[in-house]
Amino acid sequence: MSALQFIEGPLFYFAAAVFLLGAFWRVFGIIKIGRKKDISPPKGSAVGGFIKGNLRHFVPRGLFARRTWLHVLGGYSFHLGLFVLFFFGAFHIKFIDQYLGLSWQALPRWGFLIAAEIAFAGLIVLWVRRISDPVMRLITHKSDHIGTWLTFLVMLTGCFALQQSHDMLKLVHMLFVDIWLIYFPFGRLMHAFTFFLSRGNSGATYGRKGINL
Amino acid sequence: MTEKADIAVAKFLEHTDAEAASFFDACVRCGECAEACHFFLSTKDPHFTPTYKLEPMRRAYARDKAPFSGLKKAIGLAPKPVTEEELVEWGPLVYDSCNMCGRCTLVCPMGIDIAGTIRKMREGYAAAGLAPEGLERSVEFVKKTSSPMGVTLKALEAQIKHQEKECGIPIEIDKQGADYMAIFSSMEIMGYPEVLGAYAKLFKKAGVSWTISSVAYEATNVGVQIGDGPLAKEIVKRVVDAAEALEVKHVISPECGHAYGAIRWAGPNMMGRQFKFEVVHIIELLDKLRREGKIPPGKKDGRKITLHDPCQIIRRGGLLKEPRSLLDDSCDNFVEMKYAGLTNFCCGGGGGVSANPRAKDLQTKAFSRKMGQLDAIKDLEAIVVPCGNCRTVFEDGLDEYESDYEVLGLSELVAQTLAE
Numbered sequence: 185m186s187a188l189q190f191i192e193g194p195l196f197y198f199a200a201a202v203f204l205l206g207a208f209w210r211v212f213g214i215i216k217i218g219r220k221k222d223i224s225p226p227k228g229s230a231v232g233g234f235i236k237g238n239l240r241h242f243v244p245r246g247l248f249a250r251r252t253w254l255h256v257l258g259g260y261s262f263h264l265g266l267f268v269l270f271f272f273g274a275f276h277i278k279f280i281d282q283y284l285g286l287s288w289q290a291l292p293r294w295g296f297l298i299a300a301e302i303a304f305a306g307l308i309v310l311w312v313r314r315i316s317d318p319v320m321r322l323i324t325h326k327s328d329h330i331g332t333w334l335t336f337l338v339m340l341t342g343c344f345a346l347q348q349s350h351d352m353l354k355l356v357h358m359l360f361v362d363i364w365l366i367y368f369p370f371g372r373l374m375h376a377f378t379f380f381l382s383r384g385n386s387g388a389t390y391g392r393k394g395i396n397l
Numbered sequence: 398m399t400e401k402a403d404i405a406v407a408k409f410l411e412h413t414d415a416e417a418a419s420f421f422d423a424c425v426r427c428g429e430c431a432e433a434c435h436f437f438l439s440t441k442d443p444h445f446t447p448t449y450k451l452e453p454m455r456r457a458y459a460r461d462k463a464p465f466s467g468l469k470k471a472i473g474l475a476p477k478p479v480t481e482e483e484l485v486e487w488g489p490l491v492y493d494s495c496n497m498c499g500r501c502t503l504v505c506p507m508g509i510d511i512a513g514t515i516r517k518m519r520e521g522y523a524a525a526g527l528a529p530e531g532l533e534r535s536v537e538f539v540k541k542t543s544s545p546m547g548v549t550l551k552a553l554e555a556q557i558k559h560q561e562k563e564c565g566i567p568i569e570i571d572k573q574g575a576d577y578m579a580i581f582s583s584m585e586i587m588g589y590p591e592v593l594g595a596y597a598k599l600f601k602k603a604g605v606s607w608t609i610s611s612v613a614y615e616a617t618n619v620g621v622q623i624g625d626g627p628l629a630k631e632i633v634k635r636v637v638d639a640a641e642a643l644e645v646k647h648v649i650s651p652e653c654g655h656a657y658g659a660i661r662w663a664g665p666n667m668m669g670r671q672f673k674f675e676v677v678h679i680i681e682l683l684d685k686l687r688r689e690g691k692i693p694p695g696k697k698d699g700r701k702i703t704l705h706d707p708c709q710i711i712r713r714g715g716l717l718k719e720p721r722s723l724l725d726d727s728c729d730n731f732v733e734m735k736y737a738g739l740t741n742f743c744c745g746g747g748g749g750v751s752a753n754p755r756a757k758d759l760q761t762k763a764f765s766r767k768m769g770q771l772d773a774i775k776d777l778e779a780i781v782v783p784c785g786n787c788r789t790v791f792e793d794g795l796d797e798y799e800s801d802y803e804v805l806g807l808s809e810l811v812a813q814t815l816a817e
Contacts, residue, residue, distance in 0.1 A: 206465075213464025214422060219414035224665045225675075227715060241508045247740060248504040251432040259427070259506070319428040322443040328426050370465060375425045375507065382423035383508035385416040393662065395715040397503075397739065 188355045191362060199365035206369025211377050226392040233391015234384040240397050241383045258309035265303025269296065269339070275346070300343060307336055327371040334364045335373075401525040402481040408521035409457040409479075417514050418463065421455045423507040424448055430501035430511060435742050435766040436494040436759065447501040447511040450490040453479045454518045484527055491518055492529050493756035494763075497655075498708035498743035512713070515748075519624020531753040532623045539628070543635060544615045545752065546583035553614055556586055560594040568597050571643065572608035577682075578645040578674075579609055580616040580636055580660075582653040584785035585806075592652070595812035599683065602815060603691040607649070613639035616651050617786075618659035622749030630667040633660055641673050650678045652783045652806055654709030654747055661714070678710065680783055683811055684719035687726060694726040695816035700778040701730045702805075703771070705791070706741035707784035720783055720807055727814040732777075734770040742766045744782075746790030764794035771802060783807035 185193070222230075244256050270276055274290035281287040291299065311332050314320045341357035368374065390397055413421070430447040431437040437445040456476045460466060469475040497512040505511075522528050535545035542549055557568050569575075577600070585592050600607045613636045620629025640648045650657040661676045677685075686692045704724055710716050717738055724731045736742060745763030750756045771777060782788045782804050791804045 210422070210464045214418045215415055217413070217415040217418050217462070219416050220666065222666060223669075223671060224662045225671065237508050241506055244506075245503060245740065247736060248429070248432060252429045252504065255427055255429060314426075317428065319431045319437075319443040319446050320426070323426045323428055323446055323449050325426060370469075372425060375423050378419055378423040379507050381415075381419035385419050386502055386508040386510045389416075389510065389513070390715075393713070393715040395712075395739075396717070 188351050188358070191355055191358045195362050196358065199362035203365040203368050207374065207377050210369050210374055211381070214378065214381060222389075222392060224392070227394030228391050230388040230392045233387040233389070235387070236391060236397065237383045237385075237387015238380055240387070254309065254313060258306045258313065260306070261302045262306025262310060265299050265301075265306055266335075266339070268299035269303055269342075272296070272299070273342075296346075300339065303339060304336075307332065307339070311336075325372070330367065331372045334360065334367055338364050399481040401527060402479055402484060405453075405484055405521035405525035405527065406457045406461070406479055408524045409454040409518065410462050412517035412520050413454070413458045413462055416510070417454075417517060418458060420507075420509040420511075420514055421451075421458050422463065424455075424509055425507065427506065429504045429506065430509075433500040433504040435498075435500075435745060435763045439762045439765050440759075444490060445494050447495070448509070450487070450495055451511060451514055451518060453483055453487050454514070454521065484522070484525070488522065488527060488529065489755070489759075491515060491522060492532065492753055493750060493759050496708065496743045496745065496747035496750055498747060499713050500708070500740065500743065503712075503740055512748075516621070516624065520626055521624070523624040528623050528625075529753045529755050531755060532619070532749050535619045535749075535752050536623060536625065536628060539615075539619050539632065543613070543632075544583045544586075545617050545619045546587060548583045548586050548615065550611055550614070553586055553609070556590040557593055557609070560590055560597065563591070564594040564597050566594075566597040566601050568593060569608050570611050572606065573643055575606040575608040575643065575645050577605060577607040577647045577649050577677075578640050578643060579607055579649040579651070579679075580614060580656070581609075581651045582617045582656055582785040583615060584617075584789055585651055585653070586614070588789060589785060589806055589809075592806055592808055595806075595808045596679075598812045598815065599686070599692055599808070603686045605686075605691075608643065608645070610636075610639040610643060616653055616656035616660070618656055619749070619752070621655055621659045621663065622752065626667070629659065629663070633664045633667050636660060637664070637668060637672055645674055647675045647677050647682075648672075649682060650676055652679055652707075652710075652785055652788075652808060654707040654714070654784045654786065657714055658709045678714070678716055678719075679808055680710065680716050680719045680723065683808065684722055687723060687811075692811070693816040695814055697729045698727060698779075698810065698814055699729045700803075701732060701774070701776050702728045702779045702781055703732050703734045703774055703777060704737065705734075705744065705767070705780055705782045705784075705787060706738060707782070707787050708741075708743045708747055710784060711741065712739050720781070723807060723811055724781060727810050732774055735773055736770065742770060744784075744787040744790040744794070746786060746793075747784075751786055751790050760790065761794065761797050764790065764797070767791075767794065768798050768800065771800070777802060779803040779805055781805050781807050781810060 272291040338360045345353040345357040499512040538547045
């Protein structure tokens, strides 16, 4: 078995299993802590609030966005760029098809490159802000840097592997993908799954009180 | 860890429910919450970043309760234990620079309720005896007299007598079977007693019966402010017992933010049951009576007036439209300030900050945001502040910044502009 076969084969299966089971365990672990049932007479719907809270926080409030525009711009650029890269990159679709038997229309190469540039720009803006802003420097944990750098390296090696000119480039990309997947459930990257609980919990509280956020 | 740190951490963990855990695990350390916090905005001190204020509790959770905490501890990757020195260092962040106003939740991309989590964190501080001295003094007063300012029944009766004379309407104490039982904040009873006369005038006009309990007239819940769950429950229980003994249909929460949240939303949860009466906020009640035509508006106040939104009544209480509707009926020239409504700035004194002498300078700095909002309104003459505590903070703040806007309570304004 070659190194690439190992990284794309057993190591990838292991990494994917850690990712799926770990992420599930972390979300389940939070939910199973439980919370006391709120018995105050409600004025509105907690379920409606849970959903609304999740949707409302996607859209920054105008008066705050004026103060936090750099973060909003960086955040949206990175996340949307990454979403497009991951789900509409031709090689990713081929990879998913290989394992799950599902495929869909890929972006043309120029579209992939634009999405990559937007994602890189967003990630770099977020990281530069993290190391330069006094507030960010104070509140940043190691996990924030590790998550950022791993994601950056996955994206960067992915771009190098784009040409498929050398197996080594693909190997390095897949190795970082495996590391990223294994790290994911244990660090800050988990916000991709925990955000709905956080937004939903606050939204439910507001919803019960009949507050129209 | 020392004994105090042990007690605090045990309470942090006890109060880290699935909601708080989701907040800790979702925070991406983006720092946007700082941009919503009046303490950060008025000082630019990064330590006042709201999510940073939660750090000891988050760390206790990450070390001892979070998923994978056991694994991380076993391989030496768990965070360090929280020490008493750190808790003492964080004290001013937990008590002096957070009004639990909840503005930060609105800007947070993860929707984290930092205010509610600070409330839980204070349980650890109070249990470990690490709460500020000023608030501890209020607790002593409450234990002796039921009031954080030491307002006795005798003092209340004197104020009632005076107001009866002023408005010519009797105010009955302990009236069995009344429709409404009113409770007040100490600040209202001693500082703004005209609110008693306003209630008398408004309820007489509306034709509803009301009373004040001789044993449960105090609404302020210092237990909620300091983070003492058992005390908070005792204060709520006193009101519940009195209201149920008098067999009233409703209890009126006064123009006081935390008092409303304590009895309306937290109260039944503290007591472990629903009440035999309904809790209604005075603003909610006056708006309802007005819509029913029972307290019709008369001659409007012609001054240029704006409205301050007390956080626990508006942003965290949901009574956004009611005060505006009442003001539209009562004023000719009502104008909104910038950020009005859900996103309005706190006065800087809520959540026990105004009862904490250690926080005085910080509170005055934070009030500069409010001054900015007021000064931006050309020719402003008066501000309606429907919260007794905010009202005192406004009066102090306006004095500090040498400003002479008049500060009014909403009930008094509605009573003053009532049709003859």
